[in-house]
Amino acid sequence: MRKFQFGFLLLLLVLVVNCAKKGFPPGGPVDIISPTIVNTLPADRTTKIPLTSSIQIQFSEKMNHKSVEGAINLMPAVDYNLDWTGNSLTLKPKTVLSINQTYVVSLGTECQDLEGNRLVNSFTLAFSTGETMDSGSVAGLTIQDGRPEPNVAVWAYKLNQNSDSVLPWKQKADYSASSDRKGKFKLNYMADGQYRLLAVKDLNKNQLWDPAAEHLGLTYKELSLDRNERKIEGLTFALVSRDTTSLALLNCQMLNRNTVKLTFNKDLAGIKSGTAELKVAGEEGDTLKSITVYQVHKQAKYIYVRVSGAQPLKTYRIMVSNLYSADGSQLSVKSDTCKFTAIDNPDLIPPEIVGNSPQTKAQNVALDAELSLYFSEPMGDKIETEKFQVEDSAGKKVEGTLSWMDELSLGFVPGKPWLPNTNYNARLVGSTVQDLAGNSLKDTLFTFNFRTLDTEKTGSVTGKVLFGKDKLLGKVFLNLKGLDSNSSYQEVLSSGDSFSFSNVLPGKYLLNGFIDFDQNSTYSYGTVEPFTSAEPYAVNPDTLVVRSRWTTENVILQF
Template sequence: MDRKKSVALAVSIFTLVIILSGCANQLPPGGGEPDKTPPEIVEAYPPSGTTNFKDDYFYFDFSEYVDKRSFRDAIFISPAIEGQMEFSWTGKSVEIYFPEKFKDSITYVVTIGTDVEDLNNRNKMAQSYNLIFSTGDKIDTRVISGKVFNTKPEGIMIYAYKLKDAQENVFKRKPDYISQTGSDGTYSLKGLAKGFYRIFAVQDALKDFEFQPEQDKIGIPPFDVELTDTDTLRSGLNFFVSTVDTVKPRLLSATMTDKNHILISVSEEFDSTIITSLNFAIVDSTSDSVYLPRHAYKGNTKSTEMVLTTSDDLKEENNIYLFVKRLTDKNKNETLNDYSKITVSTKPDTLPSKLFKADPPAFNSTSDIDNQQFVFSFDDAFDSNLVKQAIELTDSMKTLYSYTIKFLDDATFSITSQKSLSPKKNYQIKINLKNLKDPAGNFRDSIYTYNFRTISGFDFTGLSGSLKNAVLSLNPVLVIASTTNPKAIYRTKPDSLFNFSFERVEAGNYKLICFYDEDKNERYSFGWPYPFGFSERFYFYPDPIDLKPRWTLTDVVFELK
């Protein structure tokens, strides 16, 4: 091999080694604990707070190598600039150049969001980073901060719109200022000019700075914020993020499973208030006849289905339609006067009604001694008057107890003892199924026996205290919610002296929340994006509360701030 070829080969090998060494430096070390340290910005140009900035670029230096694409997707500039930014990377550093000159005498905020990932282990930044500079001799220092309370609060976009009009639909334009929540859900909008602001928390699926209800979740603010020369800081603007359902339900189909039953299918889950026979009518357009259903019930159907019964002989050859006066979904979207053609069947019904669910389950030992509801759900309707004669509630000594029966629909009822039951005692509910005749007259000639045992009644806990800084005219409601049992939720209201008390609470770990039920609908209202409606203000007690059995926690001071 001649000298020139030898030198060329040596240079090529040396170059390859350097390249491979550089790549190797970006790989995680072998063995040991995985890297969980989030990347950080350790240096930036210009320094945050710079005034009279004249350059056309800025610069960031990270603590480790980061994924370039994640950085490009996580950089936001407020107010927005025209054109596309250019990125120049050198190792762990990046320079960003602008296609257009910055406007004069404007405060700009460059936000690096929490979606930036390190190259090795995809760790994300723990908090967003703000670089604030001004092209004039003054810099805006106004700040709005708060927290998003969500199952996964990290990376939710915060959009701030400077209001031109309180009735404006701000979603027709891009936000004026942008930030992003950190791993704990906190956020901070900095460098804001004075003015009125409407802030939203948006789980923006496409990161296109637009709220699209079909795919994005949103947190609606409980109030707008005004920032002035003297009022420059607003904290505690907190959000719950939820889905906004704007689609009205529709009646999809009505199919007879036999001559007595019509299975109804709706486009989405519906509110239980529509389950009444008075809400429906059966119209035979061939014979010009109108029939009213006998019963309506949920039964053992899918979440978007329910059942009607009829005793009228409907003819397969006729054109027969089901009309519904009102369809309401879980989010109160409503459709009036919908209809569907009925697929008619003349097949006889030969099966009697069957119990498919009891709540609490049979043979449980957790039934309360006071006001325990026992709910029995059947797969077919029956005469409610006959059911009342078919039930007995007794203890182990066969002592009869008076009870209250409540019909949730035409195939489901609940039973509640009218007096307190004894603790740690066995009880029975007997139902004579012979009285539960379905619309075709079918019944079971047997007695169903439901056994249960009561709790001791001494293991309950409680919580009492007082509210501070509350406004009684705004109707405050207090809630404690178990961190482990989704069904363990208790509500109360403070008295005129701001004192509150929770009694007969299951022991466990709880979160304490207060919200202003301003619309007095007995539940938290999330607000509405457009036409705009504020959400209700809420506050979290700062620490979880551990409630131990047989012990009431007292003197809790809950300061609303």
């Protein structure tokens, strides 16, 4: 019995000692080393490759086949089969290669080994069936939501004289590259010619754009590679979700003897009164004169048209042109017309204030902020200024100028900057203003309040905007957007290259900007079909840290 007990205790001691040993888990250490490409056949930049050649790529270890097959491209596009043998992948073209053609095989950083480790950098292999290699290149950055976006496919389509149409949902690109972890991309070994480039978040890796699911970005120009310029750098794509549905006019209705309401299927790009092109005509061809077009604050799907001289019960047709949606699509010629029946009802509906800036109970309002009130319809230009007042928390009246910014927007500019860290109350008596029909405001008294920022707790950001060799004409809009808050600031440069953001709340920020080619004060992403270019866009790749009573200096924004 004692021998048994001794043996049992000895066995237990061995087990305890073994369990206490430190070391790697069964099977060896965890693999945290990124895979590499150790060999290719043909070798990079080889020329005079036989037209019946296959391409072999050897990795440093066994790979996740699915991840590699989804990240590999052969350009210009050739149908091929894939065959794995150990750590090696072979591409076998289904047809012979073209004569005197440079081909490029690319692998994105999505390629993973069996443990999920990715390639550190994208890989490119180039070879030629001719005696020389094409040498054109295009490099740049892919951006989404204001910051560099990795794993974005950048596609280059070679244009020809017969057609400049590019349909990326059914047409594969001639050249392709993938952006790396910092959003940087480079297309290499491109032939001379004219190109249109697109950047697509190709989620299904089929080398075609799925508009319903994949973000897309365009450039501000089409590119030309020739003997004078075979290297283009600094091209930036801003990706956005795109609704490819055509903009359509759904309905038009006469609200009173002077106002027609037009309803569209999508949010419209911002328009100012009088800028849209409209024509209102009777069935006999007679047109209505004195047309005024306007939009109401926060009513992006509607346009209102003021007309005069419409005959009651008569049918009129309204035709709209040169109108775009917020996502850049143009009004379809198939849906640019509608009919309405004129009425003789006077305008008896009192106007309303549909928005104000700053918003009610807003915090950290800038000391140079102007107050704005937005109305539901055009207003008369008469103002009883004494019936609009702004007071601080001590009841002291703020002197300033009250005036119309446009026929739907009333603005107040204080005579002096607002006091820091102070509460203000604004009030407007309903009889202060009237609409064009003489109706006073629906509310007999409209009030809102806000609090200014504490300048002792703010910092600043200064720097310069740099431009490449392209002459980019237009105002530069700079946006400083908070990463850890909802704070955002905008500066507009009409001339010069230096900028300064003052009274910025502490935190982390991203800086981006665009050049306002179309002068609508918002970034235009362009359209795919029909093609319209995007506006130039730039982003500073660094996270900017703003501290109280400190200036973050020498920030560069490169276009």
